[in-house]
Amino acid sequence: MVGQDDLVEYGFRRVIITITAVMCALLEIVDTTIVNVALTDMRGSLGATLTDVAWVITAYAIANVIVIPMTSWLSQQFGRQNYFAASIIIFTVSSFLCGNASNIWELVAFRFIQGLGGGALLVTAQTIITESYPVAKRGMAQAIYGMGVIVGPTLGPPLGGYLVENYSWPYIFYINIPLGIIATFLTLTYVKSPKYGEKLKANQVDWLGIISLIAFIGSLQFVLEHGQQDDWFDDKLIVFLSVLSVVGLLAFIWRELTYKYPIVNLSVLKDGNLRIGTIMCFILGFGLYGSTLILPIYTQSILGWTALDAGLVLIPGSITTAFMMPIIGKLIQRGVPQGYMVAAGFLVFFVFTFWMHNIITPDTGEEHLYWPLILRGIGLGLLFVPITTLSLSTLKGKEIGEGAAFTSMMRQLGGSFGIAIITTFITRFTQEHRVNLNSHLDVTSFEVQQRIHQLQQGFMSKGFSSNESLAKAYQVLDLTVLQQSTVMSYMDIFMYLGVMFLLCVPIVFFIKRGKNKIDLADVMH
Structure with missing residues (x-):
């Protein structure tokens, strides 16, 4: 294990570590959306109902959101290099098992295990990249990581569409295996672990905190994923799990504030910028995953496009975001206030949603969608890195890692809320308009x-x-x-999303300028 200052890398080693971490973040995020286009084929070959096959997405999401807040603590217990390598191995082996599943519930079980490995990849990759760069270049480090996080959800559908059309659905999992093997080898060879304090003994581990966190997040994620199809609170299971989620949340907060060795340090939320940042991460997740959900459904069900075409239409916007990331990183290094960029990002997103509201019809062409989606790419570029860096700008040392866990978790939860709320409203609005x-x-x-x-x-x-x-x-x-x-219900959704983004602009006035130089040194141990 090495000291904090020894984690900064230069030259070839830094390039290799950066590629390894971005590849792992991409693996995890692409796997969140790649299955969406393969669900129909899975139903056919595994003889499952639509409700059953939805669990392939739900199980992965639940495991993801449970493990993200615990990642900082688990890294400290096992050493970052060991934990990261073990997570890649779990992810890779379970990918192979997913492809070989003989029935739907086997596939769901392996997807849950894959999600436990994947959630760790996301946040630990962010830390590894950040700590490999000197303080002055950490805005750029966040930008490189952000490229993977933003481009990932968009790459999933076209890649999944191509593999399903040309091969068969198990290949969407098999594609992870060679990449996982390479990433494991590179991690064990190049990634270092920082020094930590003493490990906890088994009787000091916050088991009650872990159980209450699982009850809270797991139940909430289930309710969000299945609420619409099960008629929300008319269903006894949804009511039970909603109550369990609230009880789990209250027990979790009480335990973490009173226990000597908490699994998640809640006191870090006393920082005003982090509180504002977590709210904005939630809204960013809502907008990112929400709009990524509407567009493929609209293009496939209304315009009659193939899964591959529906995925490809999102690519130019993703390339725009990737192009924007280093520019934003440079602007942050030069001292441009992140608050201004976030306000501009929310305004750009508002223009995108308003534009989409005005152009979608039952026969909109690809040429009509091109420029609005480029604009969406610019908006995401202006939001992701500035929100992440300003959330952590007034934190120091170990708190930065703990703060990053909250921003990642809130982005994932925002996505889950976005998808649940949007699917519910599409159904309701469609009925009303009809x-x-x-x-x-x-x-x-x-x-x-x-x-x-x-x-x-x-x-x-x-x-x-x-x-x-x-x-x-x-x-x-x-x-x-x-x-x-x-189509009218989609127009309504875009309008409400636009209003939500517009209302977020004044939030930036509550941001304090960090007195300390933004040092993301300890992001996500």
Whole structure:
């Protein structure tokens, strides 16, 4: 183990460590979204229902969010190099087992184990990159890490679409194996562990804190993932788990504030900038994962695109974000206040959502989506690194690592809340718009009758009888109304997202300028 100052690397070693850490962060994040496009194929080959197959996403997300707050503590117990290498091995082996699963519940169990390994990769990678750079270049280090975090969710769908269309769904897991083996070798060869205090004995471990954290986060994640399809609080399990989540949260807060060796140090939240930063990370997760969810659904279900095309449309925006990251890192190094960049980022995101609200129709073309998605990429670039650095700017030493755990957890939770709330509102808004459209649709009007007659004639020309053709004409009309109502619900979602981002702009006035030079030395031990 080495001292803090000895962690800074130069030249070839730093390049290798950076590549290893970004690759691990990418592996974890790509695996969050890559399965979305393969769910239909999994259902077919494993004989599962849609509800069952949704657990492939839920299990991974629950494991992820449980392990992230514990990562700092686990690194201290086992040594960072050992913990990081073990996490990569767990992730890689469980990827192989996922690909070989013979039924849906085997796959769900292995996805949970994969999530436990993956959650650790995300935050530990951030620490390793940050500590390998000297203090003056740490804004750039965050930018390099941010490229992986932002580009990852976007790479998942096109990569998954390509593998499913050209091979089969197990390959979305097998692709992790060679990368995992390389990352393990590089970690054991190049990554160093900082010195820690004494390890805790078994009887000092905060088992009650761990159990209450699992009860709180695990139950909350389940409620968010399954609330919509189970009719929220009309379902007894959802009610039970909601109560368990609240009880778990209260028990967790009480335990961490009173126990001598807490698994998560809550006192770090006394810092005002960190509190504001965690709120903004939550909103960033909400916007990032929420808009990443709406766009593939809209392009596939309304515009009829393939999974690969739906994924590819997001790529130019991701490249824009990746291009922005080093520029933002340089601006932070030169002393441009992060608060100004965050305010600009929220404003840019507002313009993106307003633009999307105005252009989406049942036949929007790819050329209409190109520039709004580039704008979204610029917004994400302006938000990610400044929010991460200003959250930690007034913290020192070990607190920085503990603060980074909160920002990562809140970004993940923001994504979960975003997806749950958006899917619920899409369903509700679609029903409302459908009722409204039907009430204004006068079947006796000349235009409607003419349209039904044209459709009827079209079906009759294909050999259907007069009555069959009339029934089919009414079906087409009903589907057109449903399609219009769905598009209108997406428009509503974009409008509300825009208002949310606009309301976030004044938050930046509450940020204090850090007196100490931003030193992200201990991010996520």
